[in-house]
Every structure is written in structure tokens, then in C-alpha cells.
Amino acid sequence: MSDEQAAHAAGAPLLRRLAETGRDSVAFTLDGQACTGLVGDTVLTAMLTHGAVLRYTEFSGEARAGFCMMGACQDCWVVTEAGQRLRACSTFIEAGMRLLSGKGSAP
Amino acid sequence: MTPQHPPVIVGAGPAGIRAAQALVRHGRRPVILDEAPRAGGQIYRQPPAHFQRTKKTLYGFEAARADAVHGAMADIIDHVDYRPNTLVWNAEGGQLDLLHQGRTSSIAYAQLIVATGATDRVLPFPGWTTPGVYTLGGAQVALKFQACAIGSQVAFLGTGPLLYLIAYQYARAGATVAAVLDTARLGDQVAALPGLAAQPALLAKGMYYVTWLRAHGITLHGGVRPIQVLGNTRVEGLRWADARGEHALACDAIGFGYALRSETQLADILGCRFRFDTLQRAWLPERDVAGRSSVPGVYLAGDGAGIMGADAAEWAGERAALALLSDTGHTPSVADTARAARLEAQLATTTRFRTGLERAFPFPAEWAAQASDELIICRCEEITVGDLRRTAATTGATEINRLKALCRVGMGRCQGRMCAVAASEILAHCTGRPVEQVGRLRGQAPIKPIPFASAPSEVLTQQQEAA
Numbered sequence: 361m362s363d364e365q366a367a368h369a370a371g372a373p374l375l376r377r378l379a380e381t382g383r384d385s386v387a388f389t390l391d392g393q394a395c396t397g398l399v400g401d402t403v404l405t406a407m408l409t410h411g412a413v414l415r416y417t418e419f420s421g422e423a424r425a426g427f428c429m430m431g432a433c434q435d436c437w438v439v440t441e442a443g444q445r446l447r448a449c450s451t452f453i454e455a456g457m458r459l460l461s462g463k464g465s466a467p
Numbered sequence: 468m469t470p471q472h473p474p475v476i477v478g479a480g481p482a483g484i485r486a487a488q489a490l491v492r493h494g495r496r497p498v499i500l501d502e503a504p505r506a507g508g509q510i511y512r513q514p515p516a517h518f519q520r521t522k523k524t525l526y527g528f529e530a531a532r533a534d535a536v537h538g539a540m541a542d543i544i545d546h547v548d549y550r551p552n553t554l555v556w557n558a559e560g561g562q563l564d565l566l567h568q569g570r571t572s573s574i575a576y577a578q579l580i581v582a583t584g585a586t587d588r589v590l591p592f593p594g595w596t597t598p599g600v601y602t603l604g605g606a607q608v609a610l611k612f613q614a615c616a617i618g619s620q621v622a623f624l625g626t627g628p629l630l631y632l633i634a635y636q637y638a639r640a641g642a643t644v645a646a647v648l649d650t651a652r653l654g655d656q657v658a659a660l661p662g663l664a665a666q667p668a669l670l671a672k673g674m675y676y677v678t679w680l681r682a683h684g685i686t687l688h689g690g691v692r693p694i695q696v697l698g699n700t701r702v703e704g705l706r707w708a709d710a711r712g713e714h715a716l717a718c719d720a721i722g723f724g725y726a727l728r729s730e731t732q733l734a735d736i737l738g739c740r741f742r743f744d745t746l747q748r749a750w751l752p753e754r755d756v757a758g759r760s761s762v763p764g765v766y767l768a769g770d771g772a773g774i775m776g777a778d779a780a781e782w783a784g785e786r787a788a789l790a791l792l793s794d795t796g797h798t799p800s801v802a803d804t805a806r807a808a809r810l811e812a813q814l815a816t817t818t819r820f821r822t823g824l825e826r827a828f829p830f831p832a833e834w835a836a837q838a839s840d841e842l843i844i845c846r847c848e849e850i851t852v853g854d855l856r857r858t859a860a861t862t863g864a865t866e867i868n869r870l871k872a873l874c875r876v877g878m879g880r881c882q883g884r885m886c887a888v889a890a891s892e893i894l895a896h897c898t899g900r901p902v903e904q905v906g907r908l909r910g911q912a913p914i915k916p917i918p919f920a921s922a923p924s925e926v927l928t929q930q931q932e933a934a
Contacts, residue, residue, distance in 0.1 A: 374599055374701065374720070378640050380518050380614035400515035405613045412598050412701045419849040423700050425598030427846065427885070429605035429612075430509060431502060432586040432730075434880035434916060435846055445918070449608075450502075452515070 374408040374425055388457040389441075397453045404429070404436055404448035407459060414438050414448055416462045472575050473498050473548065474791055475563065477555050477733060478582035480508020481777050482769025482784030484540045486580045489788035491546045493797060498548040498574065500555055500565065506540040508584055508769075509604060510777045513537065514612050525611055527636065528672055529777070536781065557912035558736045566917050578764045578791050581734050581752075582784055583771035587724035589885050590625075590834050590892075594696025596846050599720045603629045606722030607636065616642040618720025622705050624693055626651045626828040627726035631676040638683060645718035647680060648691040648707055650725070651828045662823020665816050669776075692837070696721065726828060727774045728888060734772070735910035737765050743903035746822060747774055748830050749888075750907040756811050758787030759794075766791055779817040786810040834889075835896035844893065845886045847879025855893045865898050866906045867891050880916055883908045 383398040390410055397406030404426050407414055413423040414436050426436035429449045436448040441458040474490055476483045479501035490497045499506075505513040511526065511533040526533040540549075550567065557564035562573045587602035594600065601609070601617050603625060609615045616637060622645040623634045634647045663670040680687060690709050697704035697715070705716045734752040735741070740761035741750045754760055754767045766787040769780035789807045793799050799807070838844075840853030858864060858874040867890060870876060876890045877883035883890070887908040895902040 375609065375613075375615040375617060376619050376642070377615050378610070378642060379520055379524075380514070382519070383517065400518060400613075402613060405609075405615055409615070417849065422596060422849075423598050424596065424846075425701075426601070427596075427605060428586060428602050429608040430586060431915070432881065432884045433602075433846070435885075437880075 371411055373410055374412040375405060377409060386453050386455050388453055388455065388459060390459050391461055391463050392458075401453045402449055403438060403446055403451045403453050403457070403459065406453040407438065407448065407461065411461065413461050413463070472577045474578040474580065474788075474795075475500065475574065475576040476580045476582060477501075477563070478508065478584055478769065478771065479503065479506040479540065479549070479551070480582060480584050480769060480780060481511060481536050482582035482584075482771075482780040482787075483508070483580070484536055485781040485784035486582060486766075486768060486788040486791075487547050488539045488543055489785045490792070491543045493788075493792050495792070496546055496548065497580075498576075499550065500553045500563070500574075501549075501551050502554050504551050506549070506551070507533065507537055508777075508780075509608070511536050512608065512612055514614070518614065520614065524640075527639070532777070554915055554917070555733060556914045556917050558733060559912075564912070569918060571917070576764075578766070578795060579737070580758075580766045580768060580784070580787050580791065581737070581760075581771060582767075582769040582780070583730040583733055585727040585729050585770035585774060586884060587629075588726050588728040588888055589723075590725050590831065590889050591838075591842055591844055591846075591886075592693040592695075592723075593839070593842055594698075594702075595723070596843055596849075597696045597698060597702055598700065599698075599702030600696060601720070601722050603627075603633050603722045603724035604727075606720075607633050610636060610640055610642075616640070616720070617722060618702065618718070619643060620645045620718045621720045621722060622646050622648065622716055622718040624648045624650075624691070624705070624707075624721055624723040625725045626831070627724065628673055628824065628828065629724065629726070630828075631673065631680065633722060634680055634685065635676040638680065638685060644680070644685045646686040646688065646716055648693070648705075648716075649687070649689045649828075650691050650693075650831045652690040655829055656827045659823045659827035662819055662826060665819035665823065669820065692831075693723070725830065726824075727770060728884075729773055730771050730884075732882065732910035732914045734760065734765070734767060736912060736914065738762050739765060739767070741907060743907075744773060745903075746825050748902065749773075750903075756786075756814070757790035757807070758783055759790055764794075775814070775817050775821055779814055782810045782813045782817075786814070835892040838889075838893065844889050845876050845879055847881050847885075848875055850874060850876050850886075852893055855890060856897050859894055859897050865894070865900065865904075867894055867908050868906060870894055871908065877908045882911065882914070 427433040431450045474497045522530040554566040587604045694706040739752040751773045768783040768787040842852045894905045
């Protein structure tokens with residue numbers, strides 16, 4: 361795999377926007393990096409239009425990026441820098457949110 | 468007679484909204500509790516208010532139906548106590564415990580209509596926890612609610628009518644559909660035609676999706692078995708097999724599911740009696756034709772009481788409301804009685820159609836035999852099929868709640884929503900018993916995780932004891 365392909369594999373967005381792109385933007389940070397989402401994005405959408413992971417599991421350390429999108433599977437809980445836990449599929453992104461994917465803290 | 472408490476409806480999907488509308492029409496002012504920020508349920512889920520797409524774009528053939536359900540809610544909004552963003556996490560002693568914006572409260576009820584809906588029925592396959600693999604319903608939520616596709620080249624896998632509907636919706640919205648892989652065989656669908664003909668309009672829609680997908684060059688395969696998701700940190704492809712052999716498909720996302728499963732936890736905590744439904748291969752709360760459960764004052768409607776689809780949910784919701792009214796001193800008018808009979812007749816027709824659907828998209832009964840020991844069955848705690856088999860073999864456990872106590876399957880954050888179907892199948896297979904004989908994973912409070920800061924102390928103690 362080339363460096364470019366490897367970077368793509370790890371970091372390219374998982375979700376692809378198909379419509380509704382004319383909304384106002386919302387600034388937040390993801391692992392300390394400045395990012396921009398759109399008003400009405402869930403935390404899940406905001407994170408996965410920038411990367412491909414929401415969290416790493418506390419068991420194997422594998423990356424996870426949500427699953428059911430409707431508040432049932434509980435696989436999309438993410439942590440803020442202040443230690444607050446948010447269910448990413450059912451929490452809307454808010455300006456100034458400082459979100460962590462757990463990168464670097466994975467076992 | 469003036470009842471002491473207003474009737475309470477849990478769920479603002481098609482069943483809950485039609486139930487509320489019937490109650491309002493008869494002069495009652497129900498409380499509607501719903502987890503979602505806007506009414507409509509999953510099927511008619513509404514995007515955030517400022518989104519621009521039309522209902523035709525969002526719901527396709529169901530646009531008129533969605534509009535009617537949303538319109539019904541808008542019409543009654545001043546005559547109901549509507550509480551969105553509200554989770555019902557427990558029921559005890561005639562009270563429901565609620566969570567709203569991080570705060571708990573409770574509400575007393577005398578009559579309750581449970582319309583809790585459904586989620587995808589999941590059967591794990593190797594790699595299903597990889598980022599980029601979502602449920603079919605999840606893939607649809609991404610599109611409807613967030614205007615996003617789950618990837619750039621999306622494969623749809625599993626079985627059930629949603630498989631073709633969502634593939635169609637993705638393609639129409641401009642996503643690339645890599646393939647549709649159905650575990651059912653074409654022969655299953657031909658054999659099911661007599662039953663499906665009970666609802667010709669729905670059958671026609673299903674055939675339309677298949678024809679449209681073919682006409683747009685999208686590959687459809689039947690008789691498929693998923694082998695392995697390719698890629699470690701994200702989906703890079705899918706290996707699958709059919710009668711011709713093994714194949715590799717290039718894709719960067721996968722939506723999968725095997726029809727739906729009812730959200731029955733609240734009915735369970737309320738003490739409703741359950742029975743095993745052979746057709747749906749699931750334990751469901753008992754109800755009479757009007758929606759009365761085994762518990763006086765508790766009514767069941769919509770997919771939460773057994774999968775019958777959105778149209779039937781509307782009918783069942785209204786029917787349950789009429790039953791509630793007549794059980795609480797409202798003498799039914801001639802029109803009410805005729806309406807109730809009509810709704811029951813429509814629901815009976817739906818039951819015939821569902822029998823056809825189950826033949827067309829059969830549950831892959833060979834799944835448990837084919838599952839490898841390494842396969843993760845519980846995505847909450849990464850418990851494997853092998854863990855289950857070893858636990859059953861070494862302890863002699865033959866019942867699913869016993870298995871849960873011994874190896875924690877079904878004990879994680881999702882409370883078995885994603886793993887209970889598969890775990891029951893594995894236990895049944897490795898103990899050589901039919902799946903209805905391994906029992907039913909019992910629901911427990913809190914129905915969904917609640918923040919520790921907002922939990923009353925006795926619940927925290929229960930959670931800690933369970934952990």
C-alpha cells in the first residue's frame with residue numbers, strides 16, 4: 361500500500377454527503393483539529409464526514425464507527441475533552457464541541 | 468367517568484400517532500412520549516426542520532402516507548401533551564420513569580399504548596464490526612435524516628423487503644450501489660407469490676424496486692452467503708459465496724440486515740405475557756385482535772408488538788385506541804364499531820401478506836451451523852460464538868438468560884438488541900433444540916443506558932450488581 365493509500369484508508373471520511381449541503385456551518389474540534397460541520401448534523405455525521413472512526417473499543421481496541429444510527433446499538437458513544445459521553449447518532453453537533461475519537465488512547 | 472390520568476402513548480411513529488388521533492377525536496388528551504426529536508417514527512422519520520428535500524424525495528412512493536401521518540400529528544398537536552426527546556427507561560407500579568435532557572422524572576398512567584417500533588434483525592458475519600458496516604435501517608437513517616450515504620460504493624446484504632427498497636433509495640439519491648446480495652433465493656420469492664398477492668400494491672412496489680435496480684445496471688444476486696468483510700480499519704470489500712463459488716466485491720460500505728425485530732423491552736417490563744411466534748421466529752407480547760395485552764390497561768400496537776409494517780401500524784394504533792376508549796367507559800358509537808371491524812379486517816389481510824413475505828425472504832436457518840467460533844456475536848463486549856459454545860458445553864446451560872449470566876452475552880450496553888437473535892440461534896443449535904426452547908432474553912431496566920448522574924440510587928445499585 362502506498363503512503364497515500366494508507367492515509368486514505370485511515371483518515372478519509374466514511375460518510376458521503378449527497379444533498380442538503382447549503383446549511384450554515386458549525387465549528388468544532390476533533391482530536392484537537394479544527395473541523396466544520398453543518399447545522400443539523402449529528403455528532404456522528406460531523407465526525408464521520410471528517411474521518412472513519414468514532415471510538416476504539418475498551419476490549420480489543422478496534423475502531424468503531426456506529427452501527428444502527430437509531431439509538432439502539434449503543435456503539436457510537438463518544439467522549440468530549442471534558443469527559444462528557446455523547447451518543448453520537450442522536451446528539452446534534454453544537455458550535456465549540458471538543459470531540460475525541462480516542463486516538464492515541466487505544467490499547 | 469373522568470379517568471384520573473390521561474392515556475399515555477409510548478412512541479410517535481405511525482402507530483402512536485394514529486392512536487393519539489383517535490383518542491383526541493373522542494375528547495381525550497393523551498401524553499405522547501417519544502425518544503426522537505420529531506414525530507414520524509423510523510419509517511417516516513423527519514430530518515431536522517430546516518432541511519430542504521421534499522417529502523417525495525425523502526419517502527418516494529410513501530410520500531403521501533408519510534405526509535398524512537405527519538399531518539395527523541400536526542392537526543392534534545394542540546390537543547396532546549407531546550414530549551419529544553423523552554426516553555421511557557422503566558415501568559413500575561403504574562408509573563413510567565422518563566429521561567429528558569439528562570433529567571429523570573416519572574409519570575403515572577392508568578392506560579398505556581405501547582408503540583415502540585422495531586430495529587433491524589442482525590445476524591453477524593465475519594468483519595461486521597468494521598467501520599463502514601451498518602444496519603440497513605441505519606443506512607436509511609443516514610440518507611433520510613442526514614442526507615448522507617454510508618459510503619461511496621455501497622453493498623446491500625441480507626434479506627427482506629428493506630434490502631431492495633434501500634438499495635433503490637440510495638441509487639435514486641445519487642449513491643453508487645455496488646451490488647444487492649440477498650440470502651434468499653429467487654425460488655423463495657416465486658413460492659411466496661400467493662401470500663404476497665394479499666396486498667397487490669405492496670407486491671407491485673417490491674417488484675418495481677427490483678426491476679428498476681436491474682434496469683439501472685445494478686447487480687442483484689440471490690442465494691448468497693456472506694464470508695468476510697475485507698479491510699481492518701474500514702471496509703475495503705466483501706467476500707461472499709453462492710452456488711457458483713466464492714466472489715470478491717469491491718465496496719467501501721455495507722448495509723445489512725435480515726428483516727426487523729420488535730422492540731419489546733417495555734412490554735416485558737410491564738409484565739405482558741409473551742408467546743413464541745413461529746412465523747417471525749421471535750417471542751412477542753400477546754395481544755387480542757384489538758391490541759389488548761395480557762395486562763389490563765396496557766395496549767400494544769405497531770411493529771413493537773410484531774412486525775407488520777407501517778400501514779398496519781397505523782391501523783393497529785387506531786384500533787388499540789378504540790379498545791382503550793371502550794374499556795374506559797366510552798360507549799362505542801355505530802361508526803366506532805364499524806371502524807373497529809374495518810381495521811381488524813385490514814390487519815387480517817396484512818397477516819396473510821406477512822406470511823408470504825416470510826416465505827419470500829426466509830430467515831437463514833443454517834446461519835448458526837455455519838458460524839465460526841471466532842465470529843464476534845456481541846459487539847458491546849466482543850463475546851464470540853466460541854465463547855457461547857464453550858460456556859454451553861462446560862456448564863450445561865440450555866437457557867438464554869442462564870447463558871447471559873455465565874458469559875455476559877446480552878448484558879452489554881445494547882441489552883441484547885443486536886445479539887439476542889444470534890445468541891439464541893447459537894444456543895439452540897449447539898444444544899440441539901428448537902430456538903423457542905432456549906427461552907427469551909428478559910428485558911431489564913434501564914431499557915437503555917441512562918447517565919449515572921441522572922439515575923436514582925437504587926438503579927445504580929442494580930447496574931453495579933449486574934456489571
